[in-house]
Amino acid sequence: MLFSIIDRMLIREVFRALLVIVSVLLLLILANSLVLLLGQVAAGSISMKVMGVLVGLKVVKLLGFILPPAFFFSILWVLGRMYRDSEMVALNCAGAGLLRLYRVFFLAALPLAALVAVLVLVVLPQARVYADNLQQQEKKQFRIGGLKPGAFNEFNKGRFMIYVGHTDEQGDGLRDVFVRYQLDGEPGVLVARRARLTGLDDSRGKYLILEEGQRYQGVPGRTTFSIADFSRYGIRLPDAAAEATTVSRTALPTSVLMASDDIKFKAELQDRLSAPLSVFALMLLSVPLARSLPRQGVYGRLTLAVIIYAIYMNLLSLAEKWMAKGVTPEWMGIWWVPGLAVLLAVMITQLDSLAYSALWRRWKGRLS
Structure with a gap:
């Protein structure tokens, strides 16, 4: 035994x-x-x-x-x-x-x-x-599930920032959106009442579609600074940088x-x-x-x-x-x-x- x-x-x-x-x-x-x-x-x-x-x-x-x-x-x-x-x-x-x-x-x-x-x-x-x-x-994906309502969400080491006031009841749309980005070395700001993400499964890129907002491009005080209203505006989200792992x-x-x-x-x-x-x-x-x-x-x-x-x-x-x-x-x-x-x-x-x-x-x- x-x-x-x-x-x-x-x-x-x-x-x-x-x-x-x-x-x-x-x-x-x-x-x-x-x-x-x-x-x-x-x-x-x-x-x-x-x-x-x-x-x-x-x-x-x-x-x-x-x-x-x-x-x-x-x-x-x-x-x-x-x-x-x-x-x-x-x-x-x-x-x-x-x-x-x-x-x-x-x-x-x-x-x-x-x-x-x-x-x-x-x-x-x-x-x-x-x-x-x-x-x-x-890190290579940019999804609504990764955005926190009521807070600034930084991406691409702070060069691209999105603030979302809240999401709609269905969860597929954004409300009161603020976007800060860099375009050709100049800062840009987008403010919109509504927004949504498209092309999440598209290899050609992902886009943020903003509706009913304003765009502020450039540095205030310079001749290149511009302000424009838009009913619909699309901005391509930056691709995730290829990091050497x-x-x-x-x-x-x-x-x-x-x-x-x-x-x-x-x-x-x-x-x-x-x-x-x-x-x-x-x-x-x-x-x-x-x-x-x-x-x-x-x-x-x-x-x-x-x-x-x-x-x-x-x-x-x-x-x-x-x-x-x-x-x-x-x-x-x-x-x-x-x-x-x-x-x-x-x-x-x-x-x-x-x-x-x-x-x-x-x-x-x-x-x-």
């Missing part, structure tokens, strides 16, 4: 705590991101479709990097409570020693590390590419990183691989850090665990930057950070064993 009653109890409690920690962290982080994204939607910078994609990208990114520490702290929480309530004493008497705990948590970490690997190595790069492409397409390393497929000899690409690859490796490294650390005497409590070691985790994550970030800049040798990579975590777990386990052995010898000497 692969899992006993004790094993299933430990796995159930750990994954229950894991679900709570992940849910709370996702809600806290996504709440702030949603406020910022909704502000961009209200300002017309992005559409609701892009916002949905960006939220999904944020969730995938957070899951890939939240799961390892959440698994770490869930084991700390469950084992710490069991030590505090003397349940671990009973489990030790039943034969559930340190190796048994590692066996259970290693089997639990296998599917979790596989999920993190899929998210970080496959899903996240593809999601970033899709989000970048969708944002680039949105550079693909970020974080959006490159993992296969491209594996085939590259660039040290920066290798550092990015190892940074991605560090996420599933951290599941096992932090798991090895969590078991000895959760250990405490029945009356000692868990909070002292929990504080130590938070400090160790903060140092671990900062070392991972520094190791990736050092490798990319050539500060550390290529063979060293960033593997030494999870290696240090494993070494620290062995040291804490040995120190605990010596401490408990000394305590047992002292207690045995008193009894004799």
Whole structure:
């Protein structure tokens, strides 16, 4: 039998705590991101479709990097409570020693590390590419859905500006429109009671058709300045400037990183691989850090665990930057950070064993 009653109890409690920690962290982080994204939607910078994609990208990114520490702290929480309530004493008497705990948590970490690997190595790069492409397409389109009534909407780096008082009930027409543009180096202003967009699906260009308004062209005080009334006036919207886009390393497929000899690409690859490796490294650390005497409590070691985790994550970030800049040798990579975590777990386990052995010898000497 692969899992006993004790094993299933430990796995159930750990994954229950894991679900709570992940849910709370996702809600806290996504709440702030949603406020910022909704502000961009209200300002017309992005559409609701892009916002949905960006939220999904944020969730995938957070899951890939939240799961390892959440698994770490869930084991700390469950084992710490069991030590505090003397349940671990009973489990030790039943034969559930340190190796048994590692066996259970290693089997639990296998599917979790596989999920993190899929998210970080496959899903996240593809999601970033899709989000970048969708944002680039949105920049090349000029739609009513991107105009915020009651506010100035800037385009083409401020060279083209539209103010819309409000839209009609059908949503396909504009009311009380103000347009500022540049024509042959001279400023122009259009004011109209109504307007509408045409040619949205026409490759020849998009036009804003204004009705019942005035046009002010040129600089006031110069001979070229002119004022004219019109019943209908069309102005071609500026084409989106072709921007030279550079693909970020974080959006490159993992296969491209594996085939590259660039040290920066290798550092990015190892940074991605560090996420599933951290599941096992932090798991090895969590078991000895959760250990405490029945009356000692868990909070002292929990504080130590938070400090160790903060140092671990900062070392991972520094190791990736050092490798990319050539500060550390290529063979060293960033593997030494999870290696240090494993070494620290062995040291804490040995120190605990010596401490408990000394305590047992002292207690045995008193009894004799």
